Amino acid sequence: xxxxxxxxxxxxxxxxxxxxxxxxxxxxxxxxxxxxxxxxxxxxxxxxxxxxxxxxxxxxxxxxxxxxxxxxxxxxxxxxxxxxxxxxxxxxxxxxxxxxxxxxxxxxxxxxxxxxxxxxxxxxxxxxxxxxxxxxxxxxxxxxxxxxxxxxxxxxxxxxxxxxxxxxxxxxxxxxxxxxxxxxxxxxxxxxxxxxxxxxxxxxxxxxxxxxxxxxxxxxxxxxxxxxxxxxxxxxxxxxxxxxxxxxxxxxxxxxxxxxxxxxxxxxxxxxxxxxxxxxxxxxxxxxxxxxxxxxxxxxxxxxxxxxxxxxxxxxxxxxxxxxxxxxxxxxxxxxxxxxxxxxxxxxxxxxxxxxxxxxxxxxxxxxxxxxxxxxxxxxxxxxxxxxxxxxxxxxxxxxxxxxxxxxxxxxxxxxxxxxxxxxxxxxxxxxxxxxxxxxxxxxxxxxxxxxxxxxxxxxxxxxxxxxxxxxxxxxxxxxxxxxxxxxxxxxxxxxxxxxxxxxxxxxxxxxxxxxxxxxxxxxxxxxxxxxxxxxxxxxxxxxxxxxxxxxxxxxxxxxxxxxxxxxxxxxxxxxxxxxxxxxxxxxxxxxxxxxxxxxxxxxxxxxxxxxxxxxxxxxxxxxxxxxxxxxxxxxxxxxxxxxxx
Numbered sequence: 001x002x003x004x005x006x007x008x009x010x011x012x013x014x015x016x017x018x019x020x021x022x023x024x025x026x027x028x029x030x031x032x033x034x035x036x037x038x039x040x041x042x043x044x045x046x047x048x049x050x051x052x053x054x055x056x057x058x059x060x061x062x063x064x065x066x067x068x069x070x071x072x073x074x075x076x077x078x079x080x081x082x083x084x085x086x087x088x089x090x091x092x093x094x095x096x097x098x099x100x101x102x103x104x105x106x107x108x109x110x111x112x113x114x115x116x117x118x119x120x121x122x123x124x125x126x127x128x129x130x131x132x133x134x135x136x137x138x139x140x141x142x143x144x145x146x147x148x149x150x151x152x153x154x155x156x157x158x159x160x161x162x163x164x165x166x167x168x169x170x171x172x173x174x175x176x177x178x179x180x181x182x183x184x185x186x187x188x189x190x191x192x193x194x195x196x197x198x199x200x201x202x203x204x205x206x207x208x209x210x211x212x213x214x215x216x217x218x219x220x221x222x223x224x225x226x227x228x229x230x231x232x233x234x235x236x237x238x239x240x241x242x243x244x245x246x247x248x249x250x251x252x253x254x255x256x257x258x259x260x261x262x263x264x265x266x267x268x269x270x271x272x273x274x275x276x277x278x279x280x281x282x283x284x285x286x287x288x289x290x291x292x293x294x295x296x297x298x299x300x301x302x303x304x305x306x307x308x309x310x311x312x313x314x315x316x317x318x319x320x321x322x323x324x325x326x327x328x329x330x331x332x333x334x335x336x337x338x339x340x341x342x343x344x345x346x347x348x349x350x351x352x353x354x355x356x357x358x359x360x361x362x363x364x365x366x367x368x369x370x371x372x373x374x375x376x377x378x379x380x381x382x383x384x385x386x387x388x389x390x391x392x393x394x395x396x397x398x399x400x401x402x403x404x405x406x407x408x409x410x411x412x413x414x415x416x417x418x419x420x421x422x423x424x425x426x427x428x429x430x431x432x433x434x435x436x437x438x439x440x441x442x443x444x445x446x447x448x449x450x451x452x453x454x455x456x457x458x459x460x461x462x463x464x465x466x467x468x469x470x471x472x473x474x475x476x477x478x479x480x481x482x483x484x485x486x487x488x489x490x491x492x493x494x495x496x497x498x499x500x501x502x503x504x505x506x507x508x509x510x511x512x513x514x515x516x517x518x519x520x521x522x523x524x525x526x527x528x529x530x531x532x533x534x535x536x537x538x539x540x541x542x543x544x545x546x547x548x549x550x551x552x553x554x555x556x557x558x559x560x561x562x563x564x565x566x567x568x569x570x571x572x573x574x575x576x577x578x579x580x581x582x583x584x585x586x587x588x589x590x591x592x593x594x595x596x597x598x599x600x601x602x603x604x605x606x607x608x609x610x611x612x613x614x615x616x617x618x619x620x621x622x623x624x625x626x627x628x629x630x631x632x633x634x635x636x637x638x639x640x641x642x643x644x645x646x
Contacts, residue, residue, distance in 0.1 A: 042188030042448045048492040049445040049462070051472045052454060054104030055082065055373050056195070056442055057218055057260065057299065057365030062109040062173050063197075064155075066369040067117040068136075068148055069385030073371040075107045075180035081372035083190055089370055089381055091389030098376035099470055099524055102441075103449050104191035105184075107177055107371075108218045111196045111231035112155045115173030116164055130163055152327065156201045156212060158236040171228055178225045187450045194225035198257070200236045201326060202268050211325025213266030213332065215259070217241065217292070218365075222254035222455045237275045239284075242291040256458055258363055260296035263304040264325055267336030270358060272345060280349065285357035294458060295360035297339055297465050297636055298440035299367045300374075300383045305602075305636060306340040314534075314543050316604065320437040320467070320631065329431050340536060343598045343639065347538040350596055361461025361503050361638035362600070364440030373441075375468035377631075378572070380438045380611035388433045395429025396615035396624055434627055438611045439467040443635070445474070445501065461503025464637045469525035471635040475502040475601045476516040477642070479509060485516065486583045502600070502638040508645040512591050517546055519582045519603040519635065526605040526633065527578020530560045533586060536598040536639075542590070543602075547582040565606035567630050572609035572617055594646040600639040604632045 044050060058078050059066045070090040081087050082105040086096045109115075119125045120133035127133055132150065135143040154161050174196070181192040200215035215238055219229070230244040238257075245255050262269035273279060297304050302322025311317040325332045335341065339360065346358035366373025367383060374381045382388040391397045443464040444457040457463060464473050474492070478499020488494055495516050500506050506513055519531045531547040545553040548560030565576035582603070591597075607630045609617070616623040623629045 042450060044188065045448040047447060048496065049447055049457075050449075052103035052191075052444050052446055052449055053441050053466075053470050054102050054106075054191070054444075054454075055366050055368075056104075056106045056108070056193070056220065056258065056363060057197075057296065057367045058105065058107050058371060058373070059109055059197075059367075059369040060107055060371050061118055062115045062177065063369060064110060064113045064117050064151055066109075066385060067121070069369070069387055071370055071385045075109075075177050076184070078107050078371035079105060079180065079184035079192060083184075087371060089389055090385040091381075093381075093389075095370070095372050095374075095381060097372060098374075098379050098468075099522070101190070104193070104444075104454055106193040106195040106218070106220060107181065108195045108197045109177060110155075110199050111170075111174075111229040112199050112233055113151060113164070114170045114196070114229070114231075115176075116166065116169065119166070119169060120164065127164060127166065127169075132161070132164060155199050155232055156203060156236075158232050158234075160233050165233065167228075174229050175227070185451065189449060191449055191451055191454050193220045193222075193451065193455075195220040196229045198231060198238070198241050200232050200238055202266060204266055204325065204330065206330050209328055209330065211266070211328030211330030211332070213268045214261040214264045214326055215268060216261065217257040217259050218296075219245070219255055219257045220455075220458075223451055224253055226253055239275055239287070242287050245291045246287070254455070255291075256294065256455075257292050258294045258296055259292060260299060260365065260367065261301050261304065262295065262337050262339065262342075263302050263307075263322060264332045265337050266325055267333035269337060270339075270342035270345065271336045272349075280353075280355075280357060282353070282355040285349075285355040288357045289359055293359075293361055293461055294363050294463060295339055296365055297362050298364040298437070298467050300436045300439060301367060302435070302437060303439075303467075304337070304339055306338050307334050309334050310338055310341050311541060314541075316543075316602070316632070316634075319634070320439070320628075322435050322437070324432060340534065340541065343536045344538060344541065347536065347596050347598060351538055359641060361458075361463045362465045362636050363442040363463055364465030364467065364636075365442060366440065374438055375441060377438050377468070377609060377611040377633075378614045380615070382433060382436060387428065391615040391619060393429060393433065394436075394612070394615070395434035396612040397619040397621050434612060434624060437467070441466050441468065441470065443470075443472065461638045462501050464502065464635055466635040467633045469522040469605065469633050469635075471522050471525070471528070471603055471605070471633075472520040473531075473601055473603050473635045473637055474516070474518040475637045475640065476500065477504075477506045477513050477599070477640045478516075479511050479513055481514045481516060481585060483585065486518075486585055491518075500640060502640060504640055506640055506642050508593050508643055510593050510645055512587055512593075513642065515546075515586045515588070515599060515640070517582070517584050517586060517601055519547070519601075521578075521580045521605075526574055526608050527565075527580065528582050529563055529565060529578055529604050529606045529632065531582040531584070532602045532604070533588075534600050534602055535588065537595055544586070544588075546586040547584040549577070549579040549582070563606070567607050567609055569609075569613075569623075569629065572614055574606055574608060576606065578606040592644075594644050596644045597642045598639045599642065601635075601637040603635040605634065607632055
């Protein structure tokens with residue numbers, strides 16, 4: 001098989017990211033039954049539920065936008081990485097997961113042209129004889145770019161390139177991915193799910209160029225999987241995907257879909273009308289929540305929680321923002337693209353129409369296209385492959401003025417950003433890669449590490465997300481919690497018995513509820529600074545600091561005192577103290593029994609160096625000046641929805 005040359009990488013970087021409904025139930029791919037554990041439970045089972053961490057958004061060589069960037073690793077490699085083994089990055093260095101093995105994992109290759117590019121690059125395969133294949137794997141960057149743009153255009157439009165669309169081959173590659181998930185699933189120690197990505201995109205033209213608005217979803221099957229994955233080459237409409245999922249569910253194949261990167265959906269992910277522009281309805285809300293109970297709030301392409309334009313009074317709303325539409329420099333529309341605003345609009349719809357299509361729980365993921373996510377700021381390898389695998393390609397270190405722009409792997413870094421006016425960086429790094437993030441992970445609270453238990457946690461939305469560290473966070477609400485519950489030896493048991501956990505609905509009874517917040521530090525990461533409750537109503541929002549490392553929240557500003565934590569920018573060493581645990585029972589003093597509200601928790605670590613700063617430090621050059629030099633890693637819980645008494 002051929003590898004693309006370096007000039008081709010530079011050309012392809014410029015188009016990076018650009019990428020009839022069948023409702024009959026499909027046959028299934030048979031999977032072996034898991035061996036029964038003693039009493040039907042695996043080791044570590046807890047009725048009060050354990051925290052498990054995983055990445056639910058991973059690509060391999062079978063995704064068209066991974067293979068083109070020289071990713072050659074398989075689903076087996078992805079699962080080996082998640083279990084702690086070392087695998088090679090396309091740029092040649094070793095990748096080992098930070099923080100130790102994960103508890104669950106899912107390969108989510110794009111269903112569109114699944115496995116087709118590897119076949120086109122395999123001598124003897126009939127697809128390798130196509131003129132498009134010869135262009136795609138030539139040495140001419142112009143031909144390569146044109147051939148790959150054709151694939152991206154097909155995915156966006158939903159119109160197949162008939163000559164290279166081979167459904168039996170796609171089905172066989174899907175079956176291989178399912179088989180790999182089955183092989184690596186180990187009830188009690190490591191859970192896998194058969195999954196794929198549905199790659200819907202809306203486009204907008206501006207100044208003669210177009211940008212893609214992301215409407216992608218990852219689709220996960222609880223156990224058995226169909227023999228065929230529904231893709232945008234069947235329909236670009238996500239509502240048709242839901243129809244297909246409903247049919248599969250009726251046939252016994254339980255599945256959920258998780259939207260991601262609403263931040264670059266151009267305001268389309270949570271718009272207040274259907275895909276085709278019709279008014280929303282109760283039926284739409286029911287179907288969406290049945291099929292999409294969760295949403296991805298953080299990943300390599302930025303944060304989708306909120307935006308300063310939407311939350312001007314939230315000092316932490318500017319965290320790891322990325323706003324460029326797919327494959328372009330066009331800035332995505334903000335309204336309709338962020339989760340907190342969707343919560344507010346959902347409450348408005350509840351009060352006006354009696355339904356809410358945006359009652360999402362929260363997840364995080366990496367969206368790695370090199371089979372393994374880079375979750376740690378000090379050990380980062382970005383996302384794509386050969387175009388962003390090295391610091392100089394990501395723009396975290398400057399390029400020497402006299403270097404060859406196409407010989408990126410051999411470039412010597414310059415000495416200073418400010419002192420050399422002719423210093424330059426890779427354009428794609430300036431616009432995209434330098435603004436990507438070392439993120440994220442999904443946490444769940446489940447009785448045991450099995451498909452059934454974890455999937456049921458997805459269904460009840462007892463999930464949380466982190467930007468990389470393995471912060472554990474619990475969130476409950478109830479009316480009868482004792483004031484000393486935070487000191488109780490059986491705190492969790494009492495919390496479940498007396499209220500509802502994250503993801504739940506708390507029905508009003510006229511009383512003021514209490515909220516139990518409990519965050520636990522990742523021992524391998526920074527200490528905790530504060531825990532916050534974010535309250536959303538149909539008329540606004542409020543961020544309350546509820547637990548502080550230093551002192552107590554001010555009753556007027558609702559903010560913790562400054563705990564003095566900082567970073568030594570010469571070494572990236574954290575300075576100051578922080579908490580290993582934050583725990584409190586909090587009541588909303590502005591609570592109104594007649595007002596619906598959505599509450600969720602956000603936990604912030606002390607400041608640490610961003611990945612771009614770490615790379616500059618290791619290179620002996622100053623940090624890039626146009627991106628944040630430090631950040632505060634964080635965790636987000638799924639909400640608790642309060643239903644008013646009116």
